[in-house]
Amino acid sequence: xxNPLAQLAKAGQSVWFDQMERKLVTSGTxxxxxxxxxxxxxxxxxxxxxxxxxxxxxxxxxxxxLASQGKTRDEIYDEIVIEDIGSxxxxxxxxxxxTNGEDGYVSLEVSPLLALDTAGTLAEAKRLFTRLGxxxxxxxxxxxxxxxxxxxxxxxxxxxxxxxxIFSNDVYEQVIEAYLRGLEKRAAxxxxxxxxxxxxxxFVSRIDSQADxxxxxxLKDDPSVEPLLGKVAIANAKLAYQLFRRAxxxxxxxxxxxxxxxxxxxxxxxxxTKNPKYSDVLYVETLIGPDTVNTLPPATxxxxxxxxxxxxxxxxxxxxxxxxxxxxxxxxxxxxxxTAKLTADGVKSFSDSFEELMLTIEARRxxxxxxxSDRVVLHGIESGAPVVSTSADPNASALGAAIARIxxxxxxxxxxxxxxxxxxKDESHRKIIDNALGWIHVPELMRSRLDEIMSFADEVxxxxxHVVVLGMGGSSLCSEVVRRVFGRREGYxxxxxxxxxVPEAVMMLEGRVDLARTLFIVASKSGTTTxxxxxxxYFYDRVRSIKGDKAGEQFIAITDPGMKLExxxxxxxxxxxxLNMPDIGGRYSALSYFGLVPMALSGVDVAELLDxxxxxxxxxxxxxxxxxxxxxxxxxxxxxxxxxxDKLTLITPRPLDSLxxxxxxxxxxxxxxxxxxxxxxxxxxxxxxxxxGKDRLFxxxxxxxxxxxxxxxxxxxxxxxxxxxxxxxxxxLGEIFYLWEVATAVAGALMGVNPFDQxxxxxxxxxTKRLLDQFVATGSMGVADADKTGGPDLRVEVSDAGAxxxxxxxxxxxxxxxxxQYFGETIGREERLAAIREAVxxxxxxxxxxxxxxxxxxxxxxxHKGGAGNGVFLQLTxxxxxxxxxxxxxxxxxxxxxxxxxxxxxxxxSRDRRCLSVDLGTDVDAGLDELLDAVRGSIAGVRE
Numbered sequence: 001x002x003n004p005l006a007q008l009a010k011a012g013q014s015v016w017f018d019q020m021e022r023k024l025v026t027s028g029t030x031x032x033x034x035x036x037x038x039x040x041x042x043x044x045x046x047x048x049x050x051x052x053x054x055x056x057x058x059x060x061x062x063x064x065x066l067a068s069q070g071k072t073r074d075e076i077y078d079e080i081v082i083e084d085i086g087s088x089x090x091x092x093x094x095x096x097x098x099t100n101g102e103d104g105y106v107s108l109e110v111s112p113l114l115a116l117d118t119a120g121t122l123a124e125a126k127r128l129f130t131r132l133g134x135x136x137x138x139x140x141x142x143x144x145x146x147x148x149x150x151x152x153x154x155x156x157x158x159x160x161x162x163x164x165x166i167f168s169n170d171v172y173e174q175v176i177e178a179y180l181r182g183l184e185k186r187a188a189x190x191x192x193x194x195x196x197x198x199x200x201x202x203f204v205s206r207i208d209s210q211a212d213x214x215x216x217x218x219l220k221d222d223p224s225v226e227p228l229l230g231k232v233a234i235a236n237a238k239l240a241y242q243l244f245r246r247a248x249x250x251x252x253x254x255x256x257x258x259x260x261x262x263x264x265x266x267x268x269x270x271x272x273t274k275n276p277k278y279s280d281v282l283y284v285e286t287l288i289g290p291d292t293v294n295t296l297p298p299a300t301x302x303x304x305x306x307x308x309x310x311x312x313x314x315x316x317x318x319x320x321x322x323x324x325x326x327x328x329x330x331x332x333x334x335x336x337x338x339t340a341k342l343t344a345d346g347v348k349s350f351s352d353s354f355e356e357l358m359l360t361i362e363a364r365r366x367x368x369x370x371x372x373s374d375r376v377v378l379h380g381i382e383s384g385a386p387v388v389s390t391s392a393d394p395n396a397s398a399l400g401a402a403i404a405r406i407x408x409x410x411x412x413x414x415x416x417x418x419x420x421x422x423x424x425k426d427e428s429h430r431k432i433i434d435n436a437l438g439w440i441h442v443p444e445l446m447r448s449r450l451d452e453i454m455s456f457a458d459e460v461x462x463x464x465x466h467v468v469v470l471g472m473g474g475s476s477l478c479s480e481v482v483r484r485v486f487g488r489r490e491g492y493x494x495x496x497x498x499x500x501x502v503p504e505a506v507m508m509l510e511g512r513v514d515l516a517r518t519l520f521i522v523a524s525k526s527g528t529t530t531x532x533x534x535x536x537x538y539f540y541d542r543v544r545s546i547k548g549d550k551a552g553e554q555f556i557a558i559t560d561p562g563m564k565l566e567x568x569x570x571x572x573x574x575x576x577x578x579l580n581m582p583d584i585g586g587r588y589s590a591l592s593y594f595g596l597v598p599m600a601l602s603g604v605d606v607a608e609l610l611d612x613x614x615x616x617x618x619x620x621x622x623x624x625x626x627x628x629x630x631x632x633x634x635x636x637x638x639x640x641x642x643x644x645x646d647k648l649t650l651i652t653p654r655p656l657d658s659l660x661x662x663x664x665x666x667x668x669x670x671x672x673x674x675x676x677x678x679x680x681x682x683x684x685x686x687x688x689x690x691x692x693g694k695d696r697l698f699x700x701x702x703x704x705x706x707x708x709x710x711x712x713x714x715x716x717x718x719x720x721x722x723x724x725x726x727x728x729x730x731x732x733l734g735e736i737f738y739l740w741e742v743a744t745a746v747a748g749a750l751m752g753v754n755p756f757d758q759x760x761x762x763x764x765x766x767x768t769k770r771l772l773d774q775f776v777a778t779g780s781m782g783v784a785d786a787d788k789t790g791g792p793d794l795r796v797e798v799s800d801a802g803a804x805x806x807x808x809x810x811x812x813x814x815x816x817x818x819x820x821q822y823f824g825e826t827i828g829r830e831e832r833l834a835a836i837r838e839a840v841x842x843x844x845x846x847x848x849x850x851x852x853x854x855x856x857x858x859x860x861x862x863x864h865k866g867g868a869g870n871g872v873f874l875q876l877t878x879x880x881x882x883x884x885x886x887x888x889x890x891x892x893x894x895x896x897x898x899x900x901x902x903x904x905x906x907x908x909x910s911r912d913r914r915c916l917s918v919d920l921g922t923d924v925d926a927g928l929d930e931l932l933d934a935v936r937g938s939i940a941g942v943r944e
Contacts, residue, residue, distance in 0.1 A: 014041060016294070041095075073358055121147060137160065180247070232325065372735065471523035502822055558580060591738060609734035671753055679870075776890050804938055820850075878923075
């Protein structure tokens with residue numbers, strides 16, 4: 001049987017292939033198509049290259065080599081396309097020679113970002129043509145108003161041109177004119193024109209897509225429009241061919257032909273059928289004629305080869321084509337409006353694809369330069385495991401299925417396009433999500449604001465001995481990590497954080513600083529969070545007692561625009577107000593003003609840290625999970641949680657030991673809802689491997705060279721999934737912050753939760769407010785009544801070993817044991833808490849967590865109430881009776897902290913959580929010792 005593709009050449013039409021990928025050449029497929037199908041050319045565009053480079057491994061080796069040579073993103077792109085286009089042109093060179101330069105062309109597009117730049121387009125066309133050095137290469141230039149004069153000048157320069165994005169006949173006439181003028185100008189200069197070739201790419205099916213949409217919308221009211229369906233695009237193309245015939249049989253062109261000029265052939269582009277109701281070869285069979293080209297996408301190419309019919313059709317029913325377009329206009333539609341929109345959309349589409357392509361190359365370059373591909377290493381989980389559970393390791397199979405789902409459902413492209421439907425179909429949830437995705441691109445945005453941050457840091461550098469962040473949760477935890485990881489930097493003020501309302505903690509902080517030389521940062525996204533509001537009042541009053549009306553010079557604010565804190569900061573004469581992006585939630589704000597301003601003030605190299613974050617962002621945009629450390633980590637977190645390994649046990653050796661606090665909030669508050677959740681286990685003492693249950697996932701985040709390799713090997717050998725994340729230097733925290741944000745968002749999507757709301761955090765706040773109102777009204781919070789909410793034994797003294805034992809008896813397999821403490825943090829107390837955790841975890845074989853109130857209320861508090869209900873809670877209170885008054889309030893910090901503790905306890909009890917509050921007395925250290933004895937004794941009783 002004859003090949004329909006090969007028959008087209010006999011009808012005067014050349015078939016070109018609308019596809020380019022490296023393996024097309026290296027596999028020999030392109031040569032086979034040339035030999036068997038009489039394929040005569042090839043076209044490419046940014047979308048094609050974006051899919052080829054982003055969707056295959058073919059370019060890895062070259063990108064790795066070029067990146068290791070220090071090549072920039074643009075240089076790497078150049079090398080890739082020059083190699084691909086050049087090698088394809090070599091394959092077509094025999095066709096070019098056989099047809100005397102009529103065919104055998106390969107097209108390469110100038111950057112779509114130059115579509116509105118005439119001079120830039122011309123310069124780029126000359127550069128690409130010269131760089132390739134192939135006679136059978138065409139440079140693609142769009143038929144935009146700025147592109148048309150560039151086409152004329154490019155032709156005059158002796159360069160082959162493929163004019164792209166032609167939709168209307170009016171524009172096509174301008175394209176023909178530009179071609180003729182370019183030839184005439186070159187001939188007038190005495191230069192040869194016989195070797196110049198050009199095609200005019202007239203787009204077809206996209207017109208029907210737009211026209212049919214309008215026709216179908218009117219069909220119900222006017223059935224007479226039905227015969228126009230699927231006819232407008234072909235009619236438009238047939239009339240374009242008539243323009244071609246008139247222009248290139250004119251006396252004007254005859255003069256050029258006598259000097260060797262070739263006709264500028266119409267090239268039918270966008271010939272894949274998009275409407276399944278129509279024939280899959282509709283836009284090929286109806287547009288066959290002499291001196292034409294049809295560039296076919298792969299599916300259409302295969303379809304026509306299989307069942308296409310060759311017949312001269314381009315000049316059939318030309319009068320009918322005219323009638324179709326006249327009828328279309330008479331029915332109130334505008335083809336001019338459609339083609340204008342398609343041109344604009346086409347430019348934008350190619351520009352978007354080009355930018356995505358460049359981001360893909362940037363990401364792949366970063367994988368090499370920053371070695372980010374090695375950032376997340378899996379042990380005991382095979383990321384390439386089959387989706388079907390044929391592996392002996394169910395964890396590997398679960399991860400393989402998660403990876404397949406992420407890629408199939410386009411998690412990463414959807415996330416970077418801020419598609420809220422990735423996480424929820426519910427409109428109310430989507431509204432929340434739509435206003436919470438600013439973190440995705442914030443590293444690049446903040447890089448543009450570095451000068452503002454650094455100039456302020458330089459302004460205050462020598463004026464203060466301390467910088468104190470007054471915040472809570474997302475507005476303060478990043479700063480807490482930074483101050484512990486980087487420590488005090490020489491020549492800069494020391495960074496401190498206050499995120500506790502416990503009087504002892506407030507006094508401890510105040511005792512560490514010289515109030516006259518301290519810069520306070522009041523940080524609150526909403527501006528109404530209770531803790532920062534009270535901190536602001538207290539320390540502003542304390543500084544005013546020293547500085548009077550100039551107290552505001554020692555305060556700055558970080559908040560969202562239009563919030564109450566902005567108004568109050570202006571009232572109090574704050575030195576500076578940084579308005580953050582309102583579409584970033586608190587726990588995702590580390591790389592915004594909330595995290596970066598305190599870093600800069602304390603001497604951290606913010607520019608370098610942010611640069612690392614930008615690299616991480618680029619890599620996170622890669623849709624292939626195994627190349628994307630953040631997506632891979634998210635796949636692990638989500639798939640393991642769904643497998644029952646929901647206890648995310650963090651191993652963070654010094655100096656990263658505080659990083660768990662930030663990860664804890666991010667993961668717990670994002671995933672702990674709708675009776676689901678990942679339980680972050682931070683700071684848990686190391687246990688014998690045999691003490692860990694099958695609900696554990698271990699993730700190490702450590703510095704290169706830290707001595708935990710043996711520990712990780714033991715965990716893996718025991719059958720636990722292990723993830724190892726290694727930093728080269730502490731400034732890599734920029735990458736780590738972003739990596740965990742991506743991972744958490746991906747895990748949330750896998751688990752079917754909205755990671756950007758915190759519906760249960762408000763419960764404890766409401767309880768606190770109610771208790772404070774009661775205190776203001778009556779002088780008492782009615783603790784006795786509050787106790788009844790959870791039963792008579794909800795709050796006990798530390799001496800009540802029976803109550804403590806009863807709580808521990810309720811701990812079962814798969815649970816986690818959470819201590820929440822309301823007292824000041826010291827090294828000695830941390831050691832005692834660790835001993836209690838070790839005793840419980842080792843002997844009851846459950847995960848343990850520890851959180852200081854009220855910090856944890858804005859962190860793990862969401863998980864405690866909204867999660868799976870597998871927590872057992874031991875609240876600890878105590879400390880000196882001395883209170884610290886709050887200016888303007890009839891209560892002090894002690895009353896506030898007490899209300900927060902009771903309010904949280906009531907919230908837990910109302911949800912039937914297993915909980916107990918233990919009063920350690922005024923001597924917290926002694927109380928913790930007594931509690932440790934009680935816990936050990938209770939556990940011994942449980943074992944017996």
